[in-house]
Amino acid sequence: MIDAKNVYKTFYVPHEVQALVDVTNKIEAGEVVVVIGPSGSGKSTFLRCLNHLEEANSGQIFIDGVDILDPKTDINRVRAEVGMVFQSFNLFPHKSVLENVTLAQRVVRKRSKEEAAETAMALLRKVGIDDKANVYPDQLSGGQQQRVAIARALAMNPKIMLFDEPTSALDPEMVGEVLDVMKSLAKEGMTMVVVTHEMGFAREVADRVIFMDNGAIVEEGTPDHFFTNPTNDRTKLFLSQIL
Amino acid sequence: MNSNTNIKRKKDGYYFWVGVFFFILIGAGALLWYSALQIDYTWRWYMVPRYFVANVETEVKSEIEGDAVSVTQKGENTVILVKGPDGSEEYIVPGNDIRIGEGDIIYAGDTLGVYKKWQAGILLQGLWLTMKVSIIAIVFGIVIGMFAGLARVSANPALKWTSVTYIELIRGSPLLVQIFIWYFVLGTLINTLLTKNGLPDLPPLWYGVAALACFTGAYVAEMVRAGIQSIHRGQTEASRSLGMNYIQSMTYVILPQAMLRILPPLAGQFISLVKDSSLLGIIAIRELTKATREVVTTSLQPFELWFVCALLYLILTFSLSMFVQYLERRTLIQ
Numbered sequence A: 001m002i003d004a005k006n007v008y009k010t011f012y013v014p015h016e017v018q019a020l021v022d023v024t025n026k027i028e029a030g031e032v033v034v035v036i037g038p039s040g041s042g043k044s045t046f047l048r049c050l051n052h053l054e055e056a057n058s059g060q061i062f063i064d065g066v067d068i069l070d071p072k073t074d075i076n077r078v079r080a081e082v083g084m085v086f087q088s089f090n091l092f093p094h095k096s097v098l099e100n101v102t103l104a105q106r107v108v109r110k111r112s113k114e115e116a117a118e119t120a121m122a123l124l125r126k127v128g129i130d131d132k133a134n135v136y137p138d139q140l141s142g143g144q145q146q147r148v149a150i151a152r153a154l155a156m157n158p159k160i161m162l163f164d165e166p167t168s169a170l171d172p173e174m175v176g177e178v179l180d181v182m183k184s185l186a187k188e189g190m191t192m193v194v195v196t197h198e199m200g201f202a203r204e205v206a207d208r209v210i211f212m213d214n215g216a217i218v219e220e221g222t223p224d225h226f227f228t229n230p231t232n233d234r235t236k237l238f239l240s241q242i243l
Numbered sequence B: 001m002n003s004n005t006n007i008k009r010k011k012d013g014y015y016f017w018v019g020v021f022f023f024i025l026i027g028a029g030a031l032l033w034y035s036a037l038q039i040d041y042t043w044r045w046y047m048v049p050r051y052f053v054a055n056v057e058t059e060v061k062s063e064i065e066g067d068a069v070s071v072t073q074k075g076e077n078t079v080i081l082v083k084g085p086d087g088s089e090e091y092i093v094p095g096n097d098i099r100i101g102e103g104d105i106i107y108a109g110d111t112l113g114v115y116k117k118w119q120a121g122i123l124l125q126g127l128w129l130t131m132k133v134s135i136i137a138i139v140f141g142i143v144i145g146m147f148a149g150l151a152r153v154s155a156n157p158a159l160k161w162t163s164v165t166y167i168e169l170i171r172g173s174p175l176l177v178q179i180f181i182w183y184f185v186l187g188t189l190i191n192t193l194l195t196k197n198g199l200p201d202l203p204p205l206w207y208g209v210a211a212l213a214c215f216t217g218a219y220v221a222e223m224v225r226a227g228i229q230s231i232h233r234g235q236t237e238a239s240r241s242l243g244m245n246y247i248q249s250m251t252y253v254i255l256p257q258a259m260l261r262i263l264p265p266l267a268g269q270f271i272s273l274v275k276d277s278s279l280l281g282i283i284a285i286r287e288l289t290k291a292t293r294e295v296v297t298t299s300l301q302p303f304e305l306w307f308v309c310a311l312l313y314l315i316l317t318f319s320l321s322m323f324v325q326y327l328e329r330r331t332l333i334q
């Protein structure tokens, strides 16, 4: 489903940073992959390269067989198949909850108003906030906003969901409700790449855990492997700090 | 007890200064009135209304030559039948102020009768023209400003630099000079080219509106740019990650938020535009200021008329700012 080969990404502004160094990874359909690593290790950059919010400098990235670094590829079509959930929710503040979930369906998928609303309501029910369909995002708690953001991404019927620290901006008591939504999504067989510091989630839901440091994948394996006998020294150090 | 008197003293001070405010206001008025008295100026406020609406005598003229065969009263109107060698014609004159008799010989252009009709006076016409010019210029200013603002934030160098050049040129020169350029330079060029191709000239009004719209557009463009850049990057990322293209993301997500944010400075700009339209008088557009100047020369009542003129602008600008406030409140409430 996702095939990244020798991906490099360097930022030159404000100063030169090698955010990704020779990253190669293959993620199968239905797999749930959790990416962990210290701050600045390139986790977000890796995720953002997968839907071309950042353009990799070199290497190849295939999403469902489509080479997204090929200039001839219509990136908007690829993005419609790849949902993304951000740390800071990024809901559209000038639109109601319902409109947040219907907008891209209407504009990108060209669905009728009724169809879009129906899909949206079903998803809002699924994430448990259908009763707030007509309020504006600023009237919701962080956890509710993040669930709307998940519904918004799901409304496009994506094949892949990318999560960039979806619970890091939340008050502790709201983390659970968002993780629950993600867990049920994983159970349904969604292909997911999740950057998170929630090790409980990683242990319970992940099929595979990737540890990144300094822009490179240092170690990967099953959660069992990771949390019982990690081999790399840096992984050990990171896990000892975080657990 | 102590705090109570404290509050009371505060209040006393407050009303004292309110009093001072009204004293200043009335004092200024009195001073003006007194000075006018010193130069024997006679205030004739009753002269003012006639420049808004006037009951004007209107003549009904015959278009053909012939005899006035019949003059008959029909209700409120008088009907005159003129019969000539090339056929006959019926004229209706409201009222009964008839200037010919039955059987008279009529020549083409003769006045058959006169009636009085309420007409917009020159000030009202000027006010209307000012409103018209301002509204058209605002609409085009928004359109130009929107495109120039979008071009300004575009990554394409041709678009970006064209926009920057336009904005800097306009903002760097006086509006008066721009109006002259539009009228005397571009106007001459365009009208000459039109004449050469057998087309009618464009009236000065068009050049005036173009000057105002382009002037406003540059300022609007800067606001649009600032507005777009003030919207958090996450909004673009969220919309693009859903598969929207650049234009869709701008149209549905970024611009609506940006426009809401720039509504207050935009209102200020449009109020300036209404006031700046007073410069158009210099290219023979009879907007409010020029209309007032004309009335002043005929009526010799400059004091009243200039105050009235200022007041009319105030009404226009005040209504505009109320309208924008209403828009702001409406969009915020939802």
Ligand SMILES: Nc1ncnc2c1ncn2[C@@H]1O[C@H](COP(=O)(O)OP(=O)(O)OP(=O)(O)O)[C@@H](O)[C@H]1O
Binding pocket: A011, A012, A013, A014, A017, A018, A019, A037, A038, A039, A040, A041, A042, A043, A044, A045, A046
């Ligand atoms: N747009 C950018 N411009 C310049 N440098 C960037 C940009 N985005 C990321 N970087 C740099 O690239 C490196 C990797 O950043 P990235 O955001 O991918 O790290 P991360 O693993 O997600 O960290 P965190 O856990 O703090 O989110 C960092 O050094 C960061 O400063």
Ligand SMILES: [Mg+2]
Binding pocket: A043, A044, A045, A164, A165
């Ligand atoms: Mg990050």
